[in-house]
Amino acid sequence: MKASAIANSNIALTKYWGKRDSKLMLPNNGSISMTLDGLNTRTTVEFSPEYERDILIFNGKEISEGREYEETVAFMDIVREMAGIREKAKIATENNFPTAAGLASSASGYAALALAASKAAGLNLDKRELSILARRGSGSACRSIEGGFVEWKRGEKKDGSDSYAVQIAPKDHWDFRMLTTIVSTEEKKVKSRAGMAQTVKTCPYYKGWLETVQDDIDAVRQGILEKDFAKVGSVAEYNCLKMHATMITTKPPIIYWNPATMEIIHAVMAWREEGLESYFTIDAGPNVKVMCMEKDVQELKKRLEGLNGVKEVIVCRPGDEAKTTEEHLF
Numbered sequence: 001m002k003a004s005a006i007a008n009s010n011i012a013l014t015k016y017w018g019k020r021d022s023k024l025m026l027p028n029n030g031s032i033s034m035t036l037d038g039l040n041t042r043t044t045v046e047f048s049p050e051y052e053r054d055i056l057i058f059n060g061k062e063i064s065e066g067r068e069y070e071e072t073v074a075f076m077d078i079v080r081e082m083a084g085i086r087e088k089a090k091i092a093t094e095n096n097f098p099t100a101a102g103l104a105s106s107a108s109g110y111a112a113l114a115l116a117a118s119k120a121a122g123l124n125l126d127k128r129e130l131s132i133l134a135r136r137g138s139g140s141a142c143r144s145i146e147g148g149f150v151e152w153k154r155g156e157k158k159d160g161s162d163s164y165a166v167q168i169a170p171k172d173h174w175d176f177r178m179l180t181t182i183v184s185t186e187e188k189k190v191k192s193r194a195g196m197a198q199t200v201k202t203c204p205y206y207k208g209w210l211e212t213v214q215d216d217i218d219a220v221r222q223g224i225l226e227k228d229f230a231k232v233g234s235v236a237e238y239n240c241l242k243m244h245a246t247m248i249t250t251k252p253p254i255i256y257w258n259p260a261t262m263e264i265i266h267a268v269m270a271w272r273e274e275g276l277e278s279y280f281t282i283d284a285g286p287n288v289k290v291m292c293m294e295k296d297v298q299e300l301k302k303r304l305e306g307l308n309g310v311k312e313v314i315v316c317r318p319g320d321e322a323k324t325t326e327e328h329l330f
């Protein structure tokens with residue numbers, strides 16, 4: 001059986017940083033995100049007795065070994081076990097954005113794969129089950145199953161059955177926007193997975209992160225529901241800075257920022273002083289996402305494009321949930 005799905009990437013407003021179970025991808029803390037319209041992955045999966053091994057085609061090129069291949073096969077094994085099938089699969093996947101640009105390709109990638117692979121395997125999973133399955137591929141992927149504004153519940157159970165994402169507000173809830181500002185398309189040196197493990201192990205301030213992150217989640221959730229832009233933006237920005245403080249103080253230190261990152265941070269803060277209301281957030285990489293309301297998009301985009309080192313600014317609205325599609329890649 002063949003099935004295809006399309007899923008959007010997402011950006012965390014309060015971050016996921018650190019695991020309590022690396023096999024089941026269970027987080028130490030919950031997180032809140034916005035699903036990003038227009039930054040997506042499309043994936044087609046077909047199980048067949050004709051395939052002797054899983055075949056992975058990424059952006060038109062076959063990947064037959066290495067970390068990415070192994071992780072995909074491990075994920076397909078989870079799907080096969082759930083469906084009680086043994087057939088190998090052909091998987092074709094395409095991103096419509098630069099993969100190495102720190103735009104969370106694993107989030108849209110595993111959300112699309114969870115939906116396409118489960119359908120192709122004959123499973124009919126509900127949103128909760130899909131989110132849990134996507135989480136097994138990559139933590140942040142569980143948030144891309146839903147559209148709009150999303151919360152990934154940390155959960156308490158050891159088996160992960162209560163650690164999944166739910167929608168806080170739909171995509172048309174308000175005219176909140178995210179300007180994805182690309183300063184580098186180089187592959188990052190330290191992947192999130194390794195970076196967070198190192199932080200949990202060696203950062204003396206990680207305790208402080210865990211002690212304060214739930215207050216940030218509660219404030220951002222409330223801010224979203226009340227459409228309070230200043231509350232969401234200011235808490236999200238501070239939460240990002242706290243996460244980066246823990247990255248910078250691991251051993252050895254992980255510093256994802258480059259000079260262009262710093263330039264944007266200072267510019268956004270100065271513009272805010274002037275009354276142009278915007279806030280920044282940054283993931284495990286140098287690119288900056290700037291939060292604003294629709295009315296300020298054009299002015300901010302123009303100003304960001306004028307800064308040193310800025311290559312591209314992509315305007316993102318809150319995006320859709322993951323969906324199946326009849327447009328197959330093969």
Ligand code: 2P0
Pocket residue numbers: 011012014015016017025031106107137138139140141192193282283284
């Ligand atoms: C987030 N990040 O909440 C945080 C903020 C990066 C910084 O989720 O090991 O690719 O696959 O669960 O989901 C990136 O980590 O890590 C991430 P795994 P993932 O968006």
